[in-house]
Amino acid sequence: MNTTTDYFNIESYLTEEQILIKQSTRSWVNKYIKPHIESYYQNGTVPENWSNELASIGAYGLIIPMEYGGTEADYIAYGLMMQELERGDTTVRVMSSIQTSLVMYAIWKYGNDLQKEKYLPKLATGEYTSAFGLTEPNHGSNPAAMHSYFKPDKNDKDHIILNGSKLWIGNASHADIAIVWAKNDMGKIQGIIIETANTDNFTNAKIDAKWSFRTSNTGELIFSDSKIKKEQILAKSTSLPDAYECLNIGRYAVAWGSIGIAIDCYECALKYAVQREQFGNPIARYQLIQKKLAEMITEITKAQLLCHQLGKLMDKGEANYKQISMAKRNNVDMAHKIAKDARQILGGMGITSDYPVMRHILNLETLITYQGTHEMHLLITGKDITGISAFH
Numbered sequence: 466m467n468t469t470t471d472y473f474n475i476e477s478y479l480t481e482e483q484i485l486i487k488q489s490t491r492s493w494v495n496k497y498i499k500p501h502i503e504s505y506y507q508n509g510t511v512p513e514n515w516s517n518e519l520a521s522i523g524a525y526g527l528i529i530p531m532e533y534g535g536t537e538a539d540y541i542a543y544g545l546m547m548q549e550l551e552r553g554d555t556t557v558r559v560m561s562s563i564q565t566s567l568v569m570y571a572i573w574k575y576g577n578d579l580q581k582e583k584y585l586p587k588l589a590t591g592e593y594t595s596a597f598g599l600t601e602p603n604h605g606s607n608p609a610a611m612h613s614y615f616k617p618d619k620n621d622k623d624h625i626i627l628n629g630s631k632l633w634i635g636n637a638s639h640a641d642i643a644i645v646w647a648k649n650d651m652g653k654i655q656g657i658i659i660e661t662a663n664t665d666n667f668t669n670a671k672i673d674a675k676w677s678f679r680t681s682n683t684g685e686l687i688f689s690d691s692k693i694k695k696e697q698i699l700a701k702s703t704s705l706p707d708a709y710e711c712l713n714i715g716r717y718a719v720a721w722g723s724i725g726i727a728i729d730c731y732e733c734a735l736k737y738a739v740q741r742e743q744f745g746n747p748i749a750r751y752q753l754i755q756k757k758l759a760e761m762i763t764e765i766t767k768a769q770l771l772c773h774q775l776g777k778l779m780d781k782g783e784a785n786y787k788q789i790s791m792a793k794r795n796n797v798d799m800a801h802k803i804a805k806d807a808r809q810i811l812g813g814m815g816i817t818s819d820y821p822v823m824r825h826i827l828n829l830e831t832l833i834t835y836q837g838t839h840e841m842h843l844l845i846t847g848k849d850i851t852g853i854s855a856f857h
């Protein structure tokens with residue numbers, strides 16, 4: 466029996482640091498997440514200690530320079546960490562990813578020195594929890610049409626007035642800071658660092674009734690004539706593509722994380738198939754079961770190779786958003802199919818929380834939609850290869 470999930474020995478091409486980050490994250494997940502996640506998920510609990518624990522393993526700011534509290538690791542190491550976190554649960558990877566890919570990256574890339582020094586070290590240690598607000602109730606796939614806007618405060622030149630609301634925002638209900646994207650008086654979209662505790666006329670709300678991402682807080686950020694210091698505008702952000710650049714890092718994390726889900730489901734299904742007997746044989750003896758398992762490991766292997774090449778391009782600064790888009794969509798789709806086949810192999814047991822598969826399937830329903838829907842990513846590829854946009 467060959468139980469490897471590294472069928473093409475990709476690990477032989479990894480650096481010592483990449484292997485260390487992968488293995489230490491895996492050990493952490495096995496110790497802190499795996500034994501407890503099913504009951505947390507059933508109860509919809511987000512454990513308070515997760516954030517500090519994640520900070521302690523460097524999961525906040527792995528790709529951010531050390532001078533700001535990051536680890537300055539490469540993108541393949543980052544991907545491997547996302548893969549291992551998501552083997553535990555999507556929402557654990559999401560906590561790391563919001564803070565690193567979306568918020569710390571935004572401040573590092575578009576902030577000035579003061580903003581970087583003020584926020585990045587506190588985000589790296591987990592002293593601050595953060596959120597990224599782009600989506601609005603009426604503007605999801607098309608954020609360019611967003612309504613949120615800010616204008617100079619007529620009575621106070623050092624302040625702006627922000628209006629609008631952001632929906633489906635991870636960590637919305639308890640974030641210390643949020644990067645909120647809104648239009649300025651010229652109609653250009655810029656990011657603003659919101660200190661939630663110091664912002665007037667600001668409210669947040671939590672979405673409790675959800676079947677997916679049950680161990681993640683999702684909610685709304687609402688601004689009604691909120692007075693905010695002008696110096697909170699991300700100094701170097703000038704347009705919507707700046708927000709997309711942060712999302713690219715987030716989508717890269719999803720592409721790797723999906724491999725973690727697929728591996729967890731595959732390992733579970735393989736083990737079950739060789740142990741479970743029906744008609745006097747392990748079900749792994751039957752060709753229909755072997756077909757599913759063989760296709761699973763093949764698809765996992767293809768997704769790993771895709772991500773490793775993408776990681777190399779990221780490290781050289783040569784990856785483009787179309788490649789990231791393809792990897793995100795492909796790998797989420799791959800994990801979704803594998804998770805559903807794994808559930809099928811487990812029969813009735815597949816729907817119970819004795820096994821991780823159903824929980825992964827529920828999380829995948831969000832992964833298909835968030836960070837750009839499956840359809841929008843297909844249309845990005847379609848636009849690239851035909852030269853014709855189907856959505857503008």
Ligand SMILES: Cc1cc2nc3c(=O)[nH]c(=O)nc-3n(C[C@H](O)[C@H](O)[C@H](O)COP(=O)(O)OP(=O)(O)OC[C@H]3O[C@@H](n4cnc5c(N)ncnc54)[C@H](O)[C@@H]3O)c2cc1C
Pocket residue numbers: 597598599600602603604605606607632633634635677678683831834835836837838839840841844855856
């Ligand atoms: C649990 C969760 C967490 C999230 N976290 C965050 C977060 O932290 N920050 C944040 O900013 N956002 C977040 N989101 C929002 C997410 O990015 C959006 O849900 C997503 O972009 C889709 O927007 P929508 O839900 O408004 O769907 P819509 O844009 O209304 O799309 C509905 C359907 O129509 C399809 N569609 C739309 N336009 C086209 C077209 N031109 N052609 C073909 N099909 C089309 C879509 O693919 C989809 O199937 C989160 C979402 C969820 C569910």
